[in-house]
Amino acid sequence: MYKELPVKKLDESTIRYERTKDIIGSFFTLVFFGILIVLTLEFDWPTALIAIWIILPIVDFSMSLFVLPYLKLKSVRYEMHALHLEIMTGIFLKKRTLIPIERIQHVAVKEGPLTRIYAIQIIEVFTAGTVHEIPLLIKNEAEELRIQLLEQLKAVKSDV
Known part of the structure; x- marks a missing residue:
């Protein structure tokens, strides 16, 4: 029906809000993966899991802080x-x-x-x-x- 995109975009200052919200959310992610590290050590699970439990929150934090706010800014x-x-x-x-x-x-x-x-x-x-x-x-x-x-x-x- 309409081929052109809607005109009004989000303001760039909303990126600060998105980053703050994601930092707060990442705190809970860090707690979760911290618990997984403790469980891995407590129950003698393979130590390779500790590397995964460390890498995943870093990737999640980096994506939510640097990539996703800009993508959301352009998409809404x-x-x-x-x-x-x-x-x-x-x-x-x-x-x-x-x-x-x-x-x-x-x-x-x-x-x-x-x-x-x-x-x-x-x-x-x-x-x-x-x-x-x-x-x-x-x-x-x-x-x-x-x-x-x-x-x-x-x-x-x-x-x-």
Whole structure:
């Protein structure tokens, strides 16, 4: 239907948020692999496993800190059209969603403690059966999109 990609991309400052979130997640990964190292030593498992238990978290940490935030930055896009909202997500498996404005029931803004620190919000668009997310928007950009969606929603509802 649409050959060109949605225009709006994520802001580059969201990379800091993604890195911080991944560092917090990597702490739990390190604890898990630390437990595996202790179990390997305790139960006399092959010592080659210790090398694996050390290499895997290093690879995971490197990917999540240096590669994945940039891929996510390039892969998430959205665009507001006259009759629908277009959202494209997915790093490896791309998902492109067109949401007709008349199907939208309400719009919510989601944020947590970490997203507040980085002034990032997530827009949730609710239809009858599903919830669609536009993640990692800068606060003022998220507010503009929310207002624009609500204005178009009012225009569509008043036409019916």
